[in-house]
Each structure stands twice: as structure tokens, then as C-alpha cells.
Amino acid sequence: MGKQKNNSPDIHLNLNVRGLPLSATLAINEKCNQLRKQGRQVYKLGLGQSPFPVPQPVVDELKVNAHQKDYQAVKGLFQLREMVADYYRRSQGINHSAEDVLIGPGSKELMFLLQLVYYGDLIIPTPSWVSYAPQAHIIGRHVRWLPTQRENNWKLTAQELVAQCKHDPLKPRIVILNYPSNPSGMSYSADELKAIAKVAMKHKMILLSDEIYGELHHRGKHISIARFYPEGTIISGGLSKWCGAGGWRLGTFTFPPSLRWLLDAMASVASETFTATSAPIQYAAVRSFKGGIKIENYLWNCRIILRRLARNIVAKLKEAGVAVSEPDGAFYLFPDFSPLREKLNKKKINSSLELADKLLEETGVAILPGVSFGRPENELTARLAYVDFDGVRAISAADQVKSEKEINDEFLETYCGNTLTAIDILCKWLK
Numbered sequence: 001m002g003k004q005k006n007n008s009p010d011i012h013l014n015l016n017v018r019g020l021p022l023s024a025t026l027a028i029n030e031k032c033n034q035l036r037k038q039g040r041q042v043y044k045l046g047l048g049q050s051p052f053p054v055p056q057p058v059v060d061e062l063k064v065n066a067h068q069k070d071y072q073a074v075k076g077l078f079q080l081r082e083m084v085a086d087y088y089r090r091s092q093g094i095n096h097s098a099e100d101v102l103i104g105p106g107s108k109e110l111m112f113l114l115q116l117v118y119y120g121d122l123i124i125p126t127p128s129w130v131s132y133a134p135q136a137h138i139i140g141r142h143v144r145w146l147p148t149q150r151e152n153n154w155k156l157t158a159q160e161l162v163a164q165c166k167h168d169p170l171k172p173r174i175v176i177l178n179y180p181s182n183p184s185g186m187s188y189s190a191d192e193l194k195a196i197a198k199v200a201m202k203h204k205m206i207l208l209s210d211e212i213y214g215e216l217h218h219r220g221k222h223i224s225i226a227r228f229y230p231e232g233t234i235i236s237g238g239l240s241k242w243c244g245a246g247g248w249r250l251g252t253f254t255f256p257p258s259l260r261w262l263l264d265a266m267a268s269v270a271s272e273t274f275t276a277t278s279a280p281i282q283y284a285a286v287r288s289f290k291g292g293i294k295i296e297n298y299l300w301n302c303r304i305i306l307r308r309l310a311r312n313i314v315a316k317l318k319e320a321g322v323a324v325s326e327p328d329g330a331f332y333l334f335p336d337f338s339p340l341r342e343k344l345n346k347k348k349i350n351s352s353l354e355l356a357d358k359l360l361e362e363t364g365v366a367i368l369p370g371v372s373f374g375r376p377e378n379e380l381t382a383r384l385a386y387v388d389f390d391g392v393r394a395i396s397a398a399d400q401v402k403s404e405k406e407i408n409d410e411f412l413e414t415y416c417g418n419t420l421t422a423i424d425i426l427c428k429w430l431k
């Protein structure tokens, strides 16, 4: 038999996409699933997904609207856009109208559209969420990483931003500020936000304020930077984190009227790509942004569980010699293992990638390496998502307590046991 002719098309990939790996968070999830299939016990502290269920009133609203089948307006269901504007008025005192809101199938997709339609550099602090920089690479934009310090809880300072603008002060730039932060859980004080806003305003930058974890500020005290630079700030939000509905795919961008040209340009591209966001999901989302006592109660429970759990874990990690601070919100920690470098070097661990790989291999505990968030390769940092527990069970137990004191270590052992076991295993491994 002769050699078979290859009739399939040759590989011709867009240069910007060649070599682009699967998003780091999704890749770790697949690796965990593979190990589980082999019968290994795996602790999933890698994927950043809310452990909590979607609040019942929002689920009920989705059921009622399952029959909604028509294509929706490209910018989103008007009722929802009104409700999102109303939500920011209530929660942040920011005066936006429905016309200023754009709805999309996840805020990630909206961020991609923004980078596509705006012609400028992307400025992000390091560490930053895993997808901002790859999106810029796909589109062919320059990315400027701004350094942060562990001592300052990995937060961007106004001075760093000033330094970036020294040459070419009015170059078009988008700065992404994400707080509470993925990967560190840290947030900014009003004064820190004011200082950053002042620099952004002076240099006419566009600020994309990624507030997807805003409602998961552990003390319910989230402040938007849009209060201090309304003319140039786009607020990014959605249902994925605080509403536990990542798989529903609904994100929101809220613009100042002065940036209507950007909203309109994004809507034009949306009309030629995703067309509109799922109709039933948009109707259900109206209920979530409406808020009310049931939603507040749900959020109170989520916040207190996350706050206490973070405190417990941080204490254990510190005792094991890891450098880490208590977070302000979300469900992440960004521990620095460099104080244990010598010990880790003996295990042949010299980079964050080796740290995450060895830990998973030897103990089944999955975390994400700091390098995925833009940190230097040989820095021994990692992101730890403390979400490996049954959130349905935990939240219904929290709902029964009479005082927040009952959400103590015993409560955490009972309802968030898997995550705490993973931390114990990690600490033992470090010894």
C-alpha cells in the first residue's frame, strides 16, 4: 500500500493566536478532572468559581422566563439596563441611566470587545487576572505591566501610574483596576482610589474598573472608583461571582455619557458577533440587580463565611511560614512562599510553576502559579481559591445561626472541611 495522501487543510493560524495556551484556570481544572478520573483525591483550589448557589428568587425568575425566546436588543433588555443603572445609583450614588449600560454574555466578552474597539495600550498591575493580557495579545495591543509590592498588598499605586505616563503623557491608554482583586482578594481604600483617579483624569486615561467581586467585599463596603473619576470610568460587573452564576454568562458594562461613542462602537461589533445575550438569563438578572431583603441576606451569609474562612486559612499559612495577608473580599489569597525558598529548593522547586506542579502531583492540592498572573517566573507566589466546599450546605447552615459568632472554626470544619483539609495538607507538605 502506498503512502496515504493527506487531504486535510494545512495549518494557517492567525499569528496573534499561535502558541496561545488554554486559559490557565481552565487548564488546571481539566488537569484536576483527569486526576480525579484516575481515582486520585484532588483538592480544587485552582478554579475561581463561587461555591454558593444562585439565590432562590433569581432561580425562580429564570424558571418563569424559560419561554422567552426572541432575540433581544443588542445592548441588552431595556428593563435590565434600567435596573443596572438603578443598582449603581443605590449602591454607589452614581447617576447613570439605562442608556449608559451595555449587557453581554459575560464581562470577559465585553472586555474583549472594549480592547478590540479602543485603539490604545493596556495598562495592568502585576499580579492581575489571567485573561486581560492574552485578550490584548489576540487583538495585537501592547501590554504594560506595572509592578506592585507584597508589602503594599499587591496594589497599584498612583506613583506607578505617574511613572508610566512620563513619556507621552496623553497616549491613549486603558488601565484595568480590579478590586476586590483576583488573585489577591485585596481592595483599595477611598484615598487610594482618589489618588489613582486623579492621575487617570490628568492623563485622560480610560479606567476599566473591574468590580465583578464588589458585592463580595467581606464587609459589604465596596467603593467604586467611578465616584472619583466619573468621566473616564467604565464599571464592569455581572452575575458570575456574587450571584454564583458563572455558567449563566451575563456581564454588564456601565459607561459615563461622555464615553457613549465607545459603548456604541462595542454594540456595533456585538451586533456582528454574539447578537445579544440570552433572553431568559437577562430577565432573571433583573431580579438579581433589584436586590431586596432576600438577596441581602444571601450576601450577608456568603460574606461572613468567606471572611471567617479566609481568616482561618491566613492564620494557618502564616504559622507555616508563608507571607500572606487577610483579604478584603472575593475568595482568593495570593500567598508568597519565598520565606520558605531554601526548603522548597531542596524539593527542586525554583519557580511558581514548579511549586504548583509538585504540590498537585505530591498532595492533590491544586493552586495556580503566580506566573499566570504576570509575576516573575522564579517568584514563589501562587493563587489559592478557597472554594472547595459545598456552598449549598454551608449557606443553608449559615442561614440558621442566631448570631455571627456561631460562624466559628467549628462551623468552618463542619461545612468547609474540604478546603481546610487542603490547607492542612499544604502546610504539612511545607514542613
Ligand SMILES: Cc1ncc(COP(=O)(O)O)c(C=O)c1O
Pocket (backbone or CB within 6 Å): 048, 105, 106, 107, 108, 109, 129, 178, 181, 182, 210, 212, 237, 238, 239, 240, 246, 249, 250, 251
Ligand atoms: C477579575 C475577573 N474579571 C472578570 C471575570 C470574568 O467574568 P465573567 O466573564 O464570568 O463575567 C473574572 C472571572 O473569573 C474575573 O475573575
